Each structure stands twice: as structure tokens, then as C-alpha cells.
Amino acid sequence: MQYSLAALLRNALSGNAHWAPAWRDPQPKPSYDTIIIGGGGHGLATAYYLAKEHGITDVAVLEKAYIGSGNVGRNTTIIRSNYLLPGNTPFYEWSLKLWEGLEQDINFNAMVSQRGVLNLFHSDGQRDAFARRGNAMRLNGVDAELLGPDEVRRLHPLLDLDNPRFPVKGGLLQRRGGTVRHDAVAWGYARAADRRGVDIIQNCEVTGLRIESGRIIGVETTRGTIHAKRIGLAVAGNSSRLAAMAGMRLPIESHVLQAFVSEGVKPLIDQVVTFGAAHFYISQSDKGGLVFGGDIDGYNSYAQRGSLPIVEDVMSCALALFPSLGRLRYLRQWGGIMDMSMDGSPIIDRTPIEGLYLNAGWCYGGFKATPASGWCFAHTIATGQPHAFNAAYRLDRFASGHVIDEGGKGAVPNLH
Amino acid sequence: MRLTCPYCGSRGNDEFVYLGSADPVRPSHHDAPAEQWTAYVYERTNPAGAHRELWHHSFGCRSWLIVTRDTRTHEVLKTEPARDAAHTSSEVAVP
Numbered sequence: 001m002q003y004s005l006a007a008l009l010r011n012a013l014s015g016n017a018h019w020a021p022a023w024r025d026p027q028p029k030p031s032y033d034t035i036i037i038g039g040g041g042h043g044l045a046t047a048y049y050l051a052k053e054h055g056i057t058d059v060a061v062l063e064k065a066y067i068g069s070g071n072v073g074r075n076t077t078i079i080r081s082n083y084l085l086p087g088n089t090p091f092y093e094w095s096l097k098l099w100e101g102l103e104q105d106i107n108f109n110a111m112v113s114q115r116g117v118l119n120l121f122h123s124d125g126q127r128d129a130f131a132r133r134g135n136a137m138r139l140n141g142v143d144a145e146l147l148g149p150d151e152v153r154r155l156h157p158l159l160d161l162d163n164p165r166f167p168v169k170g171g172l173l174q175r176r177g178g179t180v181r182h183d184a185v186a187w188g189y190a191r192a193a194d195r196r197g198v199d200i201i202q203n204c205e206v207t208g209l210r211i212e213s214g215r216i217i218g219v220e221t222t223r224g225t226i227h228a229k230r231i232g233l234a235v236a237g238n239s240s241r242l243a244a245m246a247g248m249r250l251p252i253e254s255h256v257l258q259a260f261v262s263e264g265v266k267p268l269i270d271q272v273v274t275f276g277a278a279h280f281y282i283s284q285s286d287k288g289g290l291v292f293g294g295d296i297d298g299y300n301s302y303a304q305r306g307s308l309p310i311v312e313d314v315m316s317c318a319l320a321l322f323p324s325l326g327r328l329r330y331l332r333q334w335g336g337i338m339d340m341s342m343d344g345s346p347i348i349d350r351t352p353i354e355g356l357y358l359n360a361g362w363c364y365g366g367f368k369a370t371p372a373s374g375w376c377f378a379h380t381i382a383t384g385q386p387h388a389f390n391a392a393y394r395l396d397r398f399a400s401g402h403v404i405d406e407g408g409k410g411a412v413p414n415l416h
Numbered sequence: 417m418r419l420t421c422p423y424c425g426s427r428g429n430d431e432f433v434y435l436g437s438a439d440p441v442r443p444s445h446h447d448a449p450a451e452q453w454t455a456y457v458y459e460r461t462n463p464a465g466a467h468r469e470l471w472h473h474s475f476g477c478r479s480w481l482i483v484t485r486d487t488r489t490h491e492v493l494k495t496e497p498a499r500d501a502a503h504t505s506s507e508v509a510v511p
Contacts, residue, residue, distance in 0.1 A: 240462035251458040253436065254487070299434040302464040302488045307417050309430040342458045398458040399450070411457050414434060 022187065023194035028201050031227035032060045034381060035219060036234055037206050037242060039063025041072035041182070041367065042359055043234035044189035045374020046381070047198045048106070053375070054382035057197035060228075062221060064205035068186035071237055074304075074336030075367040076259050076281060076293045078272050080117040080177035081142050084133045087392030087404040088345065089140040094389050095372030096142075096176060102371060108188030110180050111286065116271040117177030118147070118155065120321075122166040126276055130172040137174070145173045158268060158322050166277035166320060177272060179283050179291075185370060209245040209356070216246075216355040232357040232381050234373075237337030238302075239360035246353050251342040251398045252361050253413040255296040256335040258306035260314060262328045264288030273321065280317030289331065292318060296338060296364075298414045306335040338363055343403035344416030348376050348390040357381050358395060363416050417490045422497055423477045435470040437461065438482045438498070464488055470498060 002020065011019055034050060036043045039061045050056040063069075079099050081092035103110050121130045127146075134144035148170045149161055161168040190200055201223070208220035209231070218227035233242050243250045265288050272283040282292035294314035297306050311333065318325050341347065341361030346369065351358050359377045362369065376390035386393070397403055409415040417429045437460055443452040464487055471481045480498035485491065 238464075240460070241464055244461075249455070249459040249461060251460070253460055253462050254464075299429075299485075300437075300462065300467055300469065300487045301490070303490060307429065307490075309428070399454040413436070 022191045023200055026199045026201065028060060028062075028204065028221070028223055028226050029199070030225075031218070032199070033058035033228065034230045034232070035059070035226060035228040036061045036232045037219065038070075038234035038236075039067050039190075039200060039202065040070045040234065040236070041185050041189065041370040042236065042362075042373045042377065043232075044186060044193055044200070045370050046232055046234055046359070046377045047200075047374075048189050048193040048196070049375045049378035050382060051193060051196035051198055053378060056382055059193075059197075060199040060201055060226065061193070062204045062206055062219070062226075063200070063202045066202050067190050067200065068183050071336045071338070071366055072186045072370070073183055074259065074334055075182055076283065076291050077179045077182045077285075077367065078117065078177070078281065078283065079112075079180055079368040080174055080272070081368075082117065082119065082133065082137055082144065082172065082174045082177065083406060084136050085404055085406055088406060089137065089142065091372055091376070091389045091393070092369065093140060093142050094375070095369050098371030098375060099180060100176075102188070106188045106192035108184060108191060110184040110188050112178070112180045113286075114176050114178040115283075116173055116175045117274070118152070118171045118173045118271050119274045119276060120152070120168050120171045121276045122169055124169070127169055130276075134172050143174055143176050145175070147171045147173050155271065156269065156273060158324050159273070160321060160323050163320055166275075173271075179272060179285075180367075182367060189374070206242065206245075209242070211246060211353055211356075214352075214354055216353055230355045230357065230381055232359060232377055234359040234377065236339040236360055236362045236366055239339050239358070243351075243358070243360075246351070246356060248351065248353075250347075250360060251411075252339045253300050254302055255298070255338050255340045255414060256301040256303060256306050257293065257296045257338050257364060258310055258314070258333055258335050259291065259293040260311075260330050260333045261285070262290040262292075262325070262330045265290070265328065269322070275317050275321050277320075278313075278317050280314060280321065282318065282321070290325070290328065296340065296414060302337055304335045304337060306333070338366075340413035340416060342398060342411045342413055343405040344407050344409065345404035346373070346393050347395050348373065348380060348393045349386060349395040350380065350384070351395065417492075419471060419481070419483060419492060420495050421473050421476060421479070421481065422495060423479060424473065427473070427476060431473060431475040432471045432481075433474045435472065438468040438470045438501070466493060
């Protein structure tokens with residue numbers, strides 16, 4: 001047994017310098033059955049479910065930097081399934097169900113905390129829209145409760161419900177939503193995939209895709225050419241760059257999204273709370289830091305850092321909801337690069353190139369989708385057909401008009 | 417990030433509103449096939465590097481500008497009024 005009380009004692013006595021690595025660091029083989037490009041949450045989950053659900057273990061995950069360096073470690077760790085549209089609700093609910101069993105499944109403590117996600121509303125019209133969303137969720141077997149202002153006040157005594165511009169009229173609560181420790185998701189999936197035989201190859205950047213007569217046959221990387229029959233792209237943030245290597249133009253723009261953490265304080269905010277009058281969401285980590293974020297910066301960016309106007313915007317939102325946070329200092333902020341798709345919904349599908357599969361366009365919503373994204377992408381790659389859960393996330397839906405526009409914004413990526 | 421408006425000089429980017437890539441050209445209303453419209457409305461090159469994009473100086477002189485910017489560094493390579501670019505472009509379809 002790798003981890004036990006005896007192992008803890010033994011390693012403590014030797015300065016904790018001799019723990020075995022949790023996953024191997026293999027050299028890339030000349031060829032694999034399947035290659036997943038992108039060692040983030042979605043790529044690692046895909047590799048894990050390929051091995052577990054479909055028995056495909058001759059798999060390599062290629063990561064240009066190190067596991068967990070991308071968006072899986074750059075989000076605000078929120079999980080939820082409070083979606084309205086038919087293409088979305090079953091997929092995100094399947095994701096939440098996978099989160100509920102994830103720690104047992106991968107035998108890793110990911111600190112899945114179903115503390116509840118509360119979406120506040122601020123007008124009668126918004127109350128109607130949220131009631132409709134809650135009803136759509138309940139019709140799909142998802143939990144949702146519409147709360148009035150008194151119930152919200154009981155849950156969150158620090159909230160300024162009587163804000164003169166945006167008074168809180170109530171909230172839509174999904175109790176099964178919550179947070180997950182995001183680094184542990186990357187590490188847990190990496191270890192679980194590795195133990196089933198998947199090669200996780202870090203510091204291996206893909207520089208080209210090898211395509212012959214309309215069929216993918218391998219990749220060029222900074223560590224040489226690697227052949228494969230099937231290749232999956234799970235590189236949100238850089239999907240357009242990888243797709244361009246296959247001659248494709250995607251319905252995606254890359255944008256930077258910032259997140260923030262305050263200094264640690266005693267428990268203040270028990271749930272995930274979102275502001276309905278502007279774009280803002282906040283929760284408190286187990287270390288006590290408040291974790292929060294808001295809008296994307298709004299213009300195309302591949303720089304993993306944000307600009308100051310959004311910092312000011314996010315802080316204003318925080319103070320409008322919780323005026324008492326004005327005394328807190330924020331410790332750090334970071335930026336991640338999002339695939340902002342043209343309808344605000346993701347793509348998990350085949351591509352016009354035989355053997356090349358695409359997982360992209362996650363906008364803000366990639367983290368909560370991690371398990372179902374990997375599960376559905378693995379199904380699509382293994383069987384060559386989308387699963388019912390991701391059947392709506394087609395690449396050709398933009399041409400056919402079957403867009404899934406949850407926000408009702410149109411083809412304007414920086415508004416989703 | 418600051419942008420230099422050709423009319424107003426150097427201004428903070430919160431005076432400007434972003435539209436997106438300046439490259440897509442609206443197809444003809446008369447006979448363009450659906451594929452051209454799909455490409456115009458939805459498909460983007462989304463480069464990591466120099467990007468021609470439309471900005472509106474909404475909280476300034478309200479002109480449309482075409483800014484060429486490096487999306488990796490936010491270095492602004494060129495700023496020009498959109499109407500100048502439109503007048504010199506050969507891509508503008510004659511109605």
C-alpha cells in the first residue's frame with residue numbers, strides 16, 4: 001500500500017524526500033492507438049474514461065507545460081448544473097452526478113463540497129426568468145429551489161439585500177452545486193489514468209498535425225513525431241491554433257478571464273453566491289480565502305493576465321453584494337485563456353478529418369463540465385459517435401442554425 | 417492597455433468598446449451561398465499574434481477604429497480610422 005499510517009511515519013522520519021511520484025514520467029513511444037492533446041482536466045479525464053469505460057489503454061496525453069498549469073488550475077472551482085436549454089441540462093447534470101462519485105471512482109480526495117450555488121435575482125422580471133430556469137431543471141430531474149428575500153437573508157446575513165440600485169428579491173438555489181479543489185482534479189485524474197496504463201507526457205508541445213488523404217496519422221511535437229490512429233484535441237484556450245494546423249477555422253475567439261483570491265478569514269460565505277445584476281460569483285475556500293471573479297476582459301487575448309478595468313468592475317460587484325468585504329485585501333489574481341464560442345456552448349464532436357476529434361469552446365463553463373466532458377469525449381472517440389449527452393454539441397450546428405445560446409446574446413463571443 | 421485614437425490621442429481602453437475581428441467581409445445580400453454567411457457570422461481566425469480588430473471610441477469621439485494588436489502581448493502595432501480602411505479596401509462590395 002502506497003499510502004498508510006506506516007508510510008506517513010516512515011517518510012516523516014526521512015524528511016518526506018522519498019515519496020514515490022504519483023504518476024510515471026514516460027518517454028513518448030513512436031506510436032499510440034489514441035493521443036489526447038492537452039493535459040488539462042478535460043484531456044486527463046478523457047484519457048481516464050477511455051481506459052476505464054472503453055478498455056483503450058494505449059493512450060498518450062500530451063501536455064505542452066506541466067499537468068494543471070492551464071485552465072484546470074485557473075478557474076473559481078465552481079460546480080453546478082443549473083442550465084435552461086435542452087442541449088445543456090442533461091449534459092451538465094451528468095457531470096454533477098460524476099462529480100458526486102468522483103472521489104470514490106479515482107480514489108483521490110478532490111474536496112468535492114456540495115455547499116450549494118445561489119443565483120440572486122434583483123427584479124420581478126428576473127425572478128420570472130429564474131423560476132422558469134428552475135422549473136426546466138426540475139423537469140430534467142435536477143434540484144432547484146426558488147428562495148424569497150427572507151430565506152436568502154437567513155443563509156447570507158452579510159448580503160446587502162436592500163441595495164438601492166439592485167435590491168435582492170430572492171435567489172435560485174441548487175443545493176447539490178458547490179466547489180471542488182481544482183488542482184486535485186488534475187492530479188486525481190492523472191494518477192487514475194496513469195494507473196490504467198495511460199502515458200502522461202509533459203513538456204511536449206504539439207507543433208503540427210500529420211494528415212494524409214483526409215485522415216489523421218500523427219502529431220509533430222517538440223519531442224519528435226508520434227503516430228496515432230485517433231487524436232483528440234482538448235486544448236481550450238488554444239483550440240483555434242491547433243485546429244488551424246488541420247486547416248480548420250473554428251467558431252471561437254480566445255479571451256482572458258481573471259479570478260481573484262482574498263486573504264484568509266473565518267467562515268463568511270457558506271455557499272457559492274452569484275450576482276444577478278452584473279457578472280460576479282464568489283465562494284470561500286476551505287483555507288478561508290474568498291475566491292471570486294466576473295467578466296472576461298472582452299477582447300481577444302492569448303496573454304494569461306488581465307487588465308485593470310475588469311479588476312475595478314469585479315471589486316465593485318463584490319462591494320455591491322457584500323459591503324463588509326471592503327476591509328479585506330486581495331492576495332492574488334490570475335488569468336486563464338477561454339475558448340469563447342459563438343453561442344456560448346461547447347463543441348464535443350468529430351471533425352471533417354477522419355480520426356481527429358474536437359473538444360473545445362467551453363467559455364467560462366469548462367471546470368464544472370470536466371468529468372462529463374471527458375466521459376463524452378472518450379465515448380465519441382472510442383465509438384466514433386457522439387453520446388446522447390453531447391449530441392447537441394456539434395461542430396456543424398453553427399452552419400445548420402442549431403445553436404445553443406443559453407445567454408441569448410447572438411454570435412458575439414465576448415458577451416457570452 | 418491603452419489605445420491611441422487618431423483623433424483623441426492616447427486613452428485608457430475602458431473608453432473603448434470592442435467588436436471583434438475586422439477581417440470578415442459581409443457577403444453579398446443577393447446571391448452569396450449559406451457557407452459564406454456561416455463563415456462571416458461564425459468562423460474566426462483567432463490568431464495568437466497580430467490581430468486586426470474593430471474598436472469603437474464610445475466614451476470619446478465615437479469613431480470606429482481598426483486596431484492591429486498582438487494578442488499575446490497587447491502591443492498595439494497600428495491604429496487607423498475604420499472609414500479610411502473602408503475607402504481604400506478592394507473588398508467592399510459595390511451594392
